[in-house]
Amino acid sequence: MTEHSLWRFARALHRAINERQLEAIEPLIDDDVEWAIYGPIDMFPFLGARRGKSAVLEVIRQIANYVRVYRFDRESVLLGADTAASMLRFSLTSLDSNKPISLRLAHFAQFKGGRLRSIRVLLDTFDLVEQTLGRPIHLPKITSFA
Amino acid sequence: MTEHSLWRFARALHRAINERQLEAIEPLIDDDVEWAIYGPIDMFPFLGARRGKSAVLEVIRQIANYVRVYRFDRESVLLGADTAASMLRFSLTSLDSNKPISLRLAHFAQFKGGRLRSIRVLLDTFDLVEQTLGRPIHLPKITSFA
Numbered sequence: 338m339t340e341h342s343l344w345r346f347a348r349a350l351h352r353a354i355n356e357r358q359l360e361a362i363e364p365l366i367d368d369d370v371e372w373a374i375y376g377p378i379d380m381f382p383f384l385g386a387r388r389g390k391s392a393v394l395e396v397i398r399q400i401a402n403y404v405r406v407y408r409f410d411r412e413s414v415l416l417g418a419d420t421a422a423s424m425l426r427f428s429l430t431s432l433d434s435n436k437p438i439s440l441r442l443a444h445f446a447q448f449k450g451g452r453l454r455s456i457r458v459l460l461d462t463f464d465l466v467e468q469t470l471g472r473p474i475h476l477p478k479i480t481s482f483a
Numbered sequence: 484m485t486e487h488s489l490w491r492f493a494r495a496l497h498r499a500i501n502e503r504q505l506e507a508i509e510p511l512i513d514d515d516v517e518w519a520i521y522g523p524i525d526m527f528p529f530l531g532a533r534r535g536k537s538a539v540l541e542v543i544r545q546i547a548n549y550v551r552v553y554r555f556d557r558e559s560v561l562l563g564a565d566t567a568a569s570m571l572r573f574s575l576t577s578l579d580s581n582k583p584i585s586l587r588l589a590h591f592a593q594f595k596g597g598r599l600r601s602i603r604v605l606l607d608t609f610d611l612v613e614q615t616l617g618r619p620i621h622l623p624k625i626t627s628f629a
Contacts, residue, residue, distance in 0.1 A: 442605075461522065465609075469625065
């Protein structure tokens, strides 16, 4: 039984981020890959949409310059033949501030011939912003829910 | 071929929110259900974790008092035997302000005997907060990514 493309990609991405080694991940990315991590790009320029292998390699390099992955737990995984979705919880260190950041993430990915064809990632972005700022943002309580 | 539990649950949840009818969804929730929608509970008291059917019915009622679903698109769906994950894009109306809210959401769900056993939901919460406030929150640009 062949290993699912997700696992090979995940190992290579982990290595790309923590060791700044892009060699292992480059052949696992489709030339026309579609990539999106939804979130506030004004604060985090490496969030947002990218198209094509070179743009995606560049954004992985930028992410690698900003964080190290300290540990992660897979909370849920669903695999199809060429698709994968997981929810993960990461413990990161921001190289900017040396601060620990705890981040929950959901991704939906498609592979083609063992290469990443598309990936979309959702984060709890408000929590990420507050942790990065190092202080809470005051929010009004909405009223009409009771 | 039996319909996947996800579709029956999704229809009943949609109806519960838009028509404030909890009768159809009540039998589709396990007594010991685990429920979490990650996000800022100070602003949105119906976010956060709930345990057990009555707490979950109450939180669905609170959500129904706050929003109407205007339309939604399923962007990705993965189904296992008793599991499901999807990424959806919702057009909502906040009953608080009558404002339109556009919301992307990822969920991972488990069913048991056709009933929801657990669900965890991730949102782009920063975007949700900004839309609800009706104004952007100024963010500093992080520096060490280039």
